[in-house]
Amino acid sequence: MIPRPSRTRRARIRRRRKRIRLHIGTIGDTIQFDRASLQETAIYSVTVTFTNASTINQHNWVLVQPGTKDAVVAAAGVGAREANSWVKPDDDRVIAHTKLLGPGESEEIKFTGQIAGIYQFVCTFPGHSTTMFGEFKFLQPGQR
Numbered sequence: 001m002i003p004r005p006s007r008t009r010r011a012r013i014r015r016r017r018k019r020i021r022l023h024i025g026t027i028g029d030t031i032q033f034d035r036a037s038l039q040e041t042a043i044y045s046v047t048v049t050f051t052n053a054s055t056i057n058q059h060n061w062v063l064v065q066p067g068t069k070d071a072v073v074a075a076a077g078v079g080a081r082e083a084n085s086w087v088k089p090d091d092d093r094v095i096a097h098t099k100l101l102g103p104g105e106s107e108e109i110k111f112t113g114q115i116a117g118i119y120q121f122v123c124t125f126p127g128h129s130t131t132m133f134g135e136f137k138f139l140q141p142g143q144r
Contacts, residue, residue, distance in 0.1 A: 022047070025050065027053065033123070040113055047109070051106040054104075059132065064093050065119065072093050114138045120134070
């Protein structure tokens with residue numbers, strides 16, 4: 001008979017399985033993300049690594065509430081500026097974001113999955129949001 005792991009060890013294993021790592025980057029010097037969509041289960045802890053593969057452009061990655069991408073981008077231009085990585089401070093529509101990354105830089109951000117739904121991500125650097133955006137789908141457990 002194979003011994004069962006202790007209750008504490010089983011809990012630790014379950015928590016470890018719920019930590020999800022995703023990667024997204026840019027396509028060289030184009031003003032585009034390398035993925036138009038991301039998907040994960042809503043209850044998991046999510047780590048996103050964003051890599052700016054450009055050799056000339058600065059970029060950020062901003063996850064926002066559903067349907068608020070354009071308003072967040074507009075607020076970034078008015079209330080954020082470069083000093084705040086083009087993300088308006090204390091904007092409730094922003095769930096998570098990287099700092100403004102220079103060419104070749106990467107950043108890892110961690111956040112908890114959101115209520116199931118389709119959220120948006122965007123680069124809020126001026127002029128980039130028209131081509132640098134996508135969807136982040138948070139699914140119910142067991143949903144595909």
